[in-house]
Amino acid sequence: MSQLAALARRWYRDRLSADWQPRGREASQALFTAVGLTGAHWTLPG
Amino acid sequence: MPAPYSATDLAVRRTILDTFVRGGVPTRLSVMQALGLEYAEVTAAYTRLAAGHVIVPDPDSGEVWMAMPFSAVPTEFRVVVGEHSVWANCAWDAFGVAAALDADVAFVTRCPASNAPVRAGVRKGVAFADAGAVAHVPVPASRWWDDIGYT
Numbered sequence: 001m002s003q004l005a006a007l008a009r010r011w012y013r014d015r016l017s018a019d020w021q022p023r024g025r026e027a028s029q030a031l032f033t034a035v036g037l038t039g040a041h042w043t044l045p046g
Numbered sequence: 047m048p049a050p051y052s053a054t055d056l057a058v059r060r061t062i063l064d065t066f067v068r069g070g071v072p073t074r075l076s077v078m079q080a081l082g083l084e085y086a087e088v089t090a091a092y093t094r095l096a097a098g099h100v101i102v103p104d105p106d107s108g109e110v111w112m113a114m115p116f117s118a119v120p121t122e123f124r125v126v127v128g129e130h131s132v133w134a135n136c137a138w139d140a141f142g143v144a145a146a147l148d149a150d151v152a153f154v155t156r157c158p159a160s161n162a163p164v165r166a167g168v169r170k171g172v173a174f175a176d177a178g179a180v181a182h183v184p185v186p187a188s189r190w191w192d193d194i195g196y197t
Contacts, residue, residue, distance in 0.1 A: 001180065002175070004137055008141035008142040008145050012114075012139075012141075012145035012146045013146070013148075015063070015115070020056075021050070022050075022051070032187070041186045042187050044187045045187075045191075
């Protein structure tokens with residue numbers, strides 16, 4: 001749960017920002033890696 | 047990189063999210079009224095936002111079903127924020143409500159195996175959950191959008 005919460009904190013913290021822009025695949029993948037979610041299961045489609 | 051959205055698309059997105067934040071459920075009519083747009087303009091924005099996985103329209107009604115982390119329909123994740131509550135799509139999104147709002151939240155869901163209640167949330171900026179609680183993400187990331195409702 002703590003790992004998921006850490007991912008959610010990174011994933012959603014800009015969701016209501018006035019200057020929000022969509023996040024690209026590489027940036028999203030980096031968020032998984034930052035919280036230790038790696039490997040095929042956590043690899044986003046190219 | 048994802049395609050940039052128009053100012054109208056971004057305004058529609060923000061109106062949808064702001065409605066959820068207030069504890070409401072956005073409709074195309076409410077978005078039209080809030081922004082002074084025509085039905086076709088809102089529908090076109092919905093189509094573009096859905097293509098980018100920013101929102102998920104209900105396949106039957108065309109209204110917003112999900113605008114992550116929020117859900118327009120009740121789920122197993124009712125997230126209490128201050129004096130009101132919102133629906134989140136999953137545990138990830140329930141914690142995401144706290145992140146998006148920069149607020150403490152609490153939610154009670156059920157263990158899908160035992161049906162036992164599981165309490166979790168964010169308090170003073172720190173995530174908490176019942177001892178032993180584990181979140182499963184069974185669908186691989188590469189398949190999440192095959193059926194986002196199931197994911």
